[in-house]
Amino acid sequence: MTYKSDIEIAREAKMQPIQEIGKKLGIPEKDLLPFGHDKAKVSAEFIASKRSGNDGKLILVTAINPTPAGEGKTTTTVGLGDGLNAIGKKAMVCIREASLGPCFGMKGGAAGGGYAQVVPMEEMNLHFTGDFHAITSAHNLLSAMIDNHIYWGNEQDIDQRRVAWRRVVDMNDRALRDIVTSLGGVSNGFPRQSGFDITVASEVMAILCLALDINDLQKRLGDIIVAYRRDRSPVYCRDIKADGAMTVLLSQAMQPNLVQTLENNPAFVHGGPFANIAHGCNSVVATTTALKLADYVVTEAGFGADLGAEKFMNIKCRKAGLAPSAVVLVATVRAMKMNGGIAKADLGAENVAAVQAGCPNLGRHIENLKSFGVPVVVAVNHFVTDTDAEIKALQDYVVEQGSEAIVSKHWEHGSKGSEALAIRVAEIADAGLANFAPIYPDEMPLLEKIETIAKRIYRADEVIADQKIVAQLKQWEEQGYGHLPVCMAKTQYSFSTDPNLRGAPTGHSVPVREVRLSAGAGFIVAICGEIMTMPGLPRVPSAESIMLNDEGQIEGLF
Structure with missing residues (x-):
């Protein structure tokens, strides 16, 4: 069976005028600044008027x-939002905006996929x-004014x-x-010597x-x-x-962007990705307004839970x-098999043993998330090559970890495929089981905060930091910045700082x-291992395949 590409599905979407999406949330037309027919910014006046009142479930x-x-x-994220609406709940999605760097590099876009997408995708x-x-202009204006x-x-x-202060550009270079x-x-x-970071790593973005x-x-600027x-x-x-x-340059950018899912449910898309080098969360204004x-409100945090979720909890x-x-x-199932040592080319064949061998990565994330005092449910994002035996092995493992795993087929079927997940997530959220708390207090010394994350989340034995770094942290504490949280910049591919070390490694060190x-922004960034705040393009970048077809449509985005 052949499946349509994400961009083909998005192109066939029957979108409603953005004013109709706003009506579903009670946003008057006068408080929407339209960008075409299918996207709009929400006015600061409307946002200010919603400061009081009860919050929904996050x-x-x-x-x-x-x-x-x-x-x-x-x-x-999108599939669950659609699923909640399909079972009669008033729900919306809050996701992050896409950076041009990975779009033209190797990661692709950030609008979802299959029949669980936010549109307009292109x-x-x-x-x-x-x-x-x-953000790029505001950041580089400051650079120019410093040199001037x-x-x-x-x-x-x-x-x-x-x-x-370095410069930024929204491209891998x-x-x-x-x-x-x-x-x-x-x-x-x-x-003088200087350099560029990618825009999403800018403090202005944060x-x-x-x-x-x-x-x-x-004030923060x-x-x-x-x-x-x-x-x-x-x-x-x-x-x-x-x-x-x-x-002035950022005044309009501060306003959240309202768009819609393929099923015409509302979504805020606002804020920066890249939780490996930034804090990687949807904006506070978008999330708090949505609530x-x-x-x-279904929101996401970038990359794995060791980065995105940790920063969502401890910073945002x-x-x-x-x-x-x-x-x-x-x-x-596919990712479990890769964590279990199977090469990408061999993922199509059933291999229950590889699923079981890769599950400790999942187990560690479950344990870490529970340490914040929040109930965890695993969504098994279904692929057509998954077998019943492989899914059962994954679900059985999750049960052993004191959680539950629900198969969701939103990619293939939209909200019809995510209904079971939506029902269970709503039940858990409504039960009021959460007793959330960050894993370190404000008053903990900065180096100890770094060590707490490294040991409790990454399961490292130690943090390696030379005396110059230790002295710098102490100086910031003396200057009144010791209460700030820390934002770890680390490879997203492993709990360790070695991107090739899959699974659930222990006995490793975290070099800062x-x-x-x-x-x-109000945090300290700790750059660990070989992570770069300016990525490079891969040997064969996606940009080589992105073009306009004979009908003037964009091809190659994914």
Whole structure:
């Protein structure tokens, strides 16, 4: 049997005008800023009017460590949202926006797949409503103003060797990781070493995702530390007088984007992905607004639960005062077999032993998630090659871990395939079983926070950090930043910092290569192992296959 591609399915979608989607949530037409017929931003005035009132139930969708076999976290998020609506619940989906880097690289888009997608798929995976372009512009405006400030006399006495603010671009480009700027003579400024990160790793992205409103946004932007003076005191964004103009560039980007699923259910798409190097969650504004508009809000956190879910719990929920009612952990039979040592080319053949051998990865994620005090249900994202024996082996293992695994066929059947999952998740959320708490307190020293995550979530024996890093963390504590949570930048493919170490490894170490203070966002970034904040393109990037066909339609997006 042949199946249609995601883009073919999306192209056949019978979309409703975005004003009709807004009506389902009680959003008046005057509070929607349309971008065409099928997407719109929600006004800040409407969002402010919804600050009071009861919240719906928050459901987090996360996953096992990603494998080349595919897991389908966003697909499951959308499928569950559609399933909840199909069983008579008022539900909406909150997912993150797509970065151009992985779209043209190897990961693909971020709109779901099969018959569990958010549409319009092409626009969502490309320019969408311009949020990432606004973030890129605001970030690089600050870069330009720092260099301009130094050029015109350096009133703030910035030590050019200690400019901490790099530039960003929303593309995978390894050539920009380390660069020298201002070459070419006196008129071009003072040469210094710098570099680019990908836009989603920008502190501006994190600030937009965590800010409560436009005033909080400007305050946080002003709090960004851009450089240090010769006396080692910090220079803030507001010292350069860039925070006001940056806020102007971001004012529209702060408003959540309303779109719809293939089944015409409402979805907010707002905020940055990449939980391996950023905190990788939907924006606080989108999530908190959705909780006022729907009885159930299904949101996702990037990559595996060791990264996305940990940051969702320890950073987003801590900062925004949120508490999930349930967690859905996505797994596939195929991914279990890959964790069990089977090559991607051999995944089609039944291999119950390989499923069982790969299940410890799933088991560790279940245990980790439960440690936050939230009930966990496993969604087995079904593939047509899965056999009954393999599914039973996975389900039996999950039962042994004190949880349950429900097969969901949303990719193939939409809400009809996710009904069982939706019913059970609603039951768990309604039962009020959650007793959520982050796994470390604010007052814990920064290095101990890093060690807590490494030991409790990654199951590492130790954290390796040289004296320079330890001293830097202590200095930040002395400057009043010791209460901040930590954002771990680590490979998404393993609990360890070795991307090739699958399963549930123990006895490993977590080397911390660098630490960065994101004072505006409100966290410390710990860069571990060989992870890069500017990815590179693969040997054969997806961009080689993306083109317009003879009818002017986009081909090759996935």
